[in-house]
Amino acid sequence: SAEQSAPSQSLGPDYRSAGDKPTATVSKDVQHDNVHVLAQTPQLIALLTMIRDRNTNRADFIFYSNRIIRLLVEEGLNHLPVVQHEITTPVGRTYAGVKFEGKICGVSIMRAGESMEQGLRDCCRSVRIGKILIQRDEDTAKPKLFYDKLPSDIADRWVLLLDPMLATGGSALMAVDVLLSKGVPEDHILFLNLIASPEGAANFAKRFPKLRVVTAFVDEGLDEKNYIVPGLGDFGDRFFTL
Numbered sequence: 001s002a003e004q005s006a007p008s009q010s011l012g013p014d015y016r017s018a019g020d021k022p023t024a025t026v027s028k029d030v031q032h033d034n035v036h037v038l039a040q041t042p043q044l045i046a047l048l049t050m051i052r053d054r055n056t057n058r059a060d061f062i063f064y065s066n067r068i069i070r071l072l073v074e075e076g077l078n079h080l081p082v083v084q085h086e087i088t089t090p091v092g093r094t095y096a097g098v099k100f101e102g103k104i105c106g107v108s109i110m111r112a113g114e115s116m117e118q119g120l121r122d123c124c125r126s127v128r129i130g131k132i133l134i135q136r137d138e139d140t141a142k143p144k145l146f147y148d149k150l151p152s153d154i155a156d157r158w159v160l161l162l163d164p165m166l167a168t169g170g171s172a173l174m175a176v177d178v179l180l181s182k183g184v185p186e187d188h189i190l191f192l193n194l195i196a197s198p199e200g201a202a203n204f205a206k207r208f209p210k211l212r213v214v215t216a217f218v219d220e221g222l223d224e225k226n227y228i229v230p231g232l233g234d235f236g237d238r239f240f241t242l
Ligand code: URA
Pocket: 112, 165, 166, 167, 226, 227, 228, 229, 231, 232, 233, 234, 235, 236
């Protein structure tokens, strides 16, 4: 829960003794079967430290975010099934491998999720990418669907849903409702996310137990304005404008 203090871990290669390694705050443990947190490696923690820093400029914010996004996409793809695939190498030997056979697409939750599109394209050549725009309704203060543009055959695809920050989960949960309404099976959706709040992760786990969330870090909690803390501020502003 949010009252627990953040876990600390010593970070560095195994050949260094624990007393010889720096310590850092790492992701909270979450107990939900469908929420997968990236391994808290020295590189991941260093990348997150860069993008959390208020003094990191926009060019560096983009560069280091992209490295984390790449890790998220690669890990997300590991959750998709593969089939056995034997090939012959140039020296005439066979190699017993695997290949991925399904069709995938990305769906970004605008605007911040669009920051993750390039990372997906870098891993999956000519991947189709759809978009969903959800914003707070001025009158009701509830999230409202303003726009969606999705591949017409999305029901036959694995969907990588993209949004860097999972705060309360209001818009991401609504985005999942949109995908389900188009016929995408719940267990064919992977939600890729950089930083989640414990509340947001719990909301997802409860509402969509068959959907998988892949996140780089589960943070302490939310502040009174529903910003993630310690967080990194407004991701969209820092990636696209500041
Ligand atoms: N969206 C952001 O960009 N930052 C937060 O802390 C929460 C939601």
